[in-house]
Amino acid sequence: MQLPTTDIAIQTDRLTRSFGSNVAVRELNLTVRSGEIFGLLGPNGAGKTTTIKMLTTMLPPSSGAATVAGHSILCDSIGVRKRIGYVSQMISADGALTGFENLLLFARIYNVPRRKRTQRIDETLAFMGLTEARDKLVCTYSGGMIRRLEIALSMLHRPEVLFLDEPTIGLDPAARLQVWKRLKELLETFGTTILLTTHDMEEAEELCDRIAIMKEGVIAAEGSAEELKQRAGTESMNQVFIHFAGEFSDSKPNFRDINRARRTAKRLG
Numbered sequence: 206m207q208l209p210t211t212d213i214a215i216q217t218d219r220l221t222r223s224f225g226s227n228v229a230v231r232e233l234n235l236t237v238r239s240g241e242i243f244g245l246l247g248p249n250g251a252g253k254t255t256t257i258k259m260l261t262t263m264l265p266p267s268s269g270a271a272t273v274a275g276h277s278i279l280c281d282s283i284g285v286r287k288r289i290g291y292v293s294q295m296i297s298a299d300g301a302l303t304g305f306e307n308l309l310l311f312a313r314i315y316n317v318p319r320r321k322r323t324q325r326i327d328e329t330l331a332f333m334g335l336t337e338a339r340d341k342l343v344c345t346y347s348g349g350m351i352r353r354l355e356i357a358l359s360m361l362h363r364p365e366v367l368f369l370d371e372p373t374i375g376l377d378p379a380a381r382l383q384v385w386k387r388l389k390e391l392l393e394t395f396g397t398t399i400l401l402t403t404h405d406m407e408e409a410e411e412l413c414d415r416i417a418i419m420k421e422g423v424i425a426a427e428g429s430a431e432e433l434k435q436r437a438g439t440e441s442m443n444q445v446f447i448h449f450a451g452e453f454s455d456s457k458p459n460f461r462d463i464n465r466a467r468r469t470a471k472r473l474g
């Protein structure tokens with residue numbers, strides 16, 4: 206089915222990225238509809254982060270093309286950047302500043318008009334349940350509060366599309382639920398399209414309207430959690446993952462990837 210372009214938030218056309226002889230993402234054709242939460246799943250090294258880096262214009266593709274919020278990642282990276290937010294696994298808020306000060310810094314970067322800044326920051330803090338922590342140093346925040354602040358930083362300019370790389374990695378169950386709640390509210394309140402990566406099958410089922418399971422740089426399966434369960438002939442999302450991505454998640458074991466995931470978990474834990 207062909208969707209009208211206004212209903213499409215992200216579209217890729219044979220998007221490919223290689224690192225030397227290693228093809229991390231191979232001729233990816235992906236469509237994310239406006240106003241949905243889309244989950245990219247897959248074992249370590251499947252190409253999820255590389256996909257996000259290309260879509261956020263941080264990494265040029267080796268070949269292929271993509272549009273994000275109607276703008277080409279190849280010819281209009283500024284147009285893309287103005288319309289997106291990105292919460293990576295790596296970048297953290299500055300622990301030596303308060304939540305408010307962190308947001309003020311981003312408000313300047315995003316060119317939020319000076320007279321609107323304080324109001325926008327306070328609204329965003331309230332939205333993320335951080336009003337009471339407004340003037341506290343971020344180094345005193347819990348892992349869940351840091352993650353919510355990072356989401357607040359990424360949505361300060363009210364992006365059309367938000368990219369989240371493993372948003373709840375390293376969080377305890379209560380903090381994870383809080384993040385899910387805020388992300389759903391973000392979609393309901395602002396209509397923000399969300400593309401996230403996760404290894405957490407419960408997260409994918411609970412949060413995502415549609416899911417793509419990547420394996421070795423290609424999409425092995427795509428659909429809603431219910432559709433994927435039906436196709437795999439199981440009620441368990443873990444079994445769905447194994448069915449489409451394979452039993453072993455060490456197809457491309459990589460010190461860099463494991464080390465990065467551990468550092469993120471440690472940072473938030």
Ligand SMILES: Nc1ncnc2c1ncn2[C@@H]1O[C@H](COP(=O)(O)OP(=O)(O)OP(=O)(O)O)[C@@H](O)[C@H]1O
Nearest residue numbers: 224229248249250251252253254255256457459462
């Ligand atoms: N900067 C880089 N230089 C060389 N190889 C890279 C680089 N970034 C990614 N890769 C390789 O590309 C492949 C895909 O990596 P990517 O980080 O996209 O996977 P991922 O699905 O996000 O994994 P994870 O779940 O561990 O975050 C891996 O084989 C990885 O080693």
